[in-house]
Amino acid sequence: MSNRTLPSPLYAILDTSFSKGRSPITILREFLAGGVKLVQLRAKELSSADFFSLAKEARQLTREAGAFFIVNDRSDIALACNADGVHLGQDDLPLHAARKLLGSDKVIGISTHDLDQARSAELNGADYIGFGPIFGSTTKDTGYTPRGLEMLREVKQAVKIPVVAIGGITEKNVAEVWEAEADAAAIISDLMGAENAAIKVNTILRNYLVPRTG
Ligand code: TZP
Ligand code: MG
DSSP, X not given: OOTTOOSOSEEEEXXXXXXXXXXXXXXXXXXXXXXXXXXXXXXXXXXXXXXXHHHHHHHHHHHHTTOEEXXXXXXXXXXXXXXXXXEEOTTSSOHHHXXXXXXXXXXXXXXXXXXXXXXXXXXXXXXXXXXXXXXXXXXXXXXXXXXXXXXXXXXXXXXXXXXXXXXSOOTTTHHHHHHTTOSEEEESHHHHTOSSHHHHHHHHXXXXXXXXXX
């Protein structure tokens, strides 16, 4: 991934706390069958050992599918499983420390919630930012009110690195964030809760995240 483009307009987040008894690997296979090329593994409730074991398997499957693989929170696990990068929040390991561990070849994404955070993530060398919550999200209490599409547009104007919109995005509203110029849409609950995630992601990719002209 260059620091100006993302491999996919749909950023599928495999969050183990939303797998509802299904195997996360089964859900990942569905994401990949549906055509997702950018996957993040989020496993807040797993032990390091279980997170690592799942990350290794997910790394292998994503590699076979030609998909990019990002680990949430854990630079150590990202390195150990040979992920493409790590995604960090404002309270995680600081960007400069993660960069020291991961080097310049790995991708580092940073969650941001306002313009200042977006600008400083870029200045500090983030490869992309997440920005949100765009809409109300029940998945994560970010402590922020919904940022909305207008602020998404402002963030897009303020930084040159790719901006991934997140928070409350579903098949029903994903076209709105795409129209607001997001480089990708990150989705957890609408994908994890789908009866068939392959159909869900494929529908989103084909109908709503269509290549922009011009
Ligand atoms: N960061 C901001 S909102 C959010 C994260 C991780 C949760 C997004 O989940 P959902 O279910 O797509 O709203
Ligand atoms: Mg985090």
